[in-house]
Amino acid sequence: MSSGKNRAAKARQIVAEQKAAERRRTVTLWTSVGVVLVLFVAGLIGYTALSGQDEGKLVIPSTAVDEGTAFAVGTGPVVVDVYEDFMCPACGTFEAASGPTLKQLADSGKITIRFHPVAILDQYSNGTEYSTRAAAASAAAAQEGKFTELHDVLYANRPEENSTGLSDARIIELAASVGLTSDTFVTAVNEGTYKAWATQATETFSKRDFTGTPTILVAGQQLENPTTELLTEAVTTAAG
Amino acid sequence: METSPQSRMTVAWPWIATAARLGLAAVWLVAGALKVGDLAASARAVNAYQVMPYDTAEVVGAVQPFLEIALGLLLLIGLSTRLTAAISALLMVIFIAGIASAWARGLRIDCGCFSTGGELGRGEDTAYGIDILRDLAFLALSGLLVWRPRTRYSLDGILLGER
Known part of the structure; x- marks a missing residue:
């Protein structure tokens, strides 16, 4: 049971x-x-x-060289490629240390500088995408024949990372202070005419397997540690 | 009442696994959130490994942050913990392989694990060893959850009628 x-x-x-x-x-x-x-x-x-x-309408600045990604300064035989983001601290340091030497080499007909503005730090400007706006503004300045002027004044006033960056109005103001006042430029900055171009130039930078800024190449050879001395040396070597 | 070490572990395991589950959830949520705001940068970070064409890297870079966030949320609520932990483990293995391969090829990149990395500033050094160790720790968390998927405060528990 x-x-x-x-x-x-x-x-x-x-x-x-x-x-x-x-x-x-x-x-x-x-x-x-x-x-x-x-x-x-x-x-x-x-x-x-x-x-x-939506990257907007792509307008490639007619003055751009190297697959439409760079602005040339000087006409010397040795090509020096400079990839920079207008917000990048290391680029600011590079410009302060080696910028004058580069200009001098270009002025004396030894080198052609190809400035490649790229925008890899958009996420560090509190959503204002300063890197893209600055690169786009530099393209607009190049169209007016004043790339170097705007480039230099933007680096002299480089905003820190994680700030909002310079406003478009401030960029226009700084441009005016170096004699860049044309309506075409002002309109291009206000309308972001070259922003899609800046995005594309940054993509090309990545496609070329470059990852950081500043990336400096002398005669196609990347400088791992671009100090002024090594840069001058590489230019001398390349000139033969 | 005498509690043997064994029965004490039986009580402890669900709590240890719960900590692992929530920890891994946090890892995925943070990793995804840091990338999701700039998909172009995420694409560049993937492309920096130079293991796939840029167009593919672009897709991987866009999909990855969303997958990471989804995995984080699934682990947070504890749905199908064994499966999500297994997928986490698989991803960790892929990440470790990627970092090791970048290291072996002498690439100088930021792993882009908790950033949209890619770029390394001048003077900044690569941290492959630390990145791999960290991912191994995350892999261990995932492995533990595959082995002991029963956790407290999980949807799995509710669905299975456990308290």
Whole structure:
């Protein structure tokens, strides 16, 4: 009698365990399906965000050289490529240390500087995308034949990372202080005419497998540590 | 009442696993949030590894932050913890392989783990060793969760009728 009761209890327990196991399987199956779906949708959102990016109308500045990515200063035989972001502290240091030497080498007909403005630090200007705006403004200045002037005054007033950067109005003001006052320039800055170009030039920079700024190349050879001395040396070597 | 060390571990494991789950969730949420605001920069960070063409890197760079955030949220609520932990582990292995490969090839890049990295300033040094160690720690957290996916305060627990 009591053994029959025991057996019944055991049977109930087995059934309960089987039910629990089945429930676990069902839950595991459906939660797994749910997870895969969620991840798929997340990926899709990323993909859509990428393809939905509106970069505006691409206007390539007619004065740009090297696949439309750079502005040339000087006409010397040795080409020095300078990739810079207008907000980058290391670029500011490089400009302060080596900028005058570069200008001198260009003025004396030894080198051609190709300035490549790039915008890799957009996320460090509190959403104002100063790097892109500054690069775009430099393209507008190049169209007026005053790239160097704007380039230098922007570096002299380089905003710190994680600040809002210089406003368009301030860029226009600084430009005016170095004799760049044309309406075409002011309109181009206000309308962000060359912003899509700046984005594209930055993409080209990345496609060329450069990652940091300043990136300096002398006659196509990248300088790992671009001090003024090494730069001058590399130019002398390249000149032969 | 005598509690054996074994039964004490039985009690402790769900809590240890819960800490691992929430920790890993935080890792993914932070990593994703730091990248999601600038997808172009995320693309450049992926491209910096030089393992795929730029157009592919662009897609990977855009998809990755959203995947990271989704994984973080799934781990936070504790849905299908074993699966999300396994996917986390897989991603960590891929990241470690990527960093090791960049290291081996002598690339000078920021891993872009918790930033849109890519660029290293002058004088800044690569930190591949530390990056790999950190990812190994995250891999260990993921592994622990694959092994012991039962955690407290999880949707899994509620769905399975546990307290």
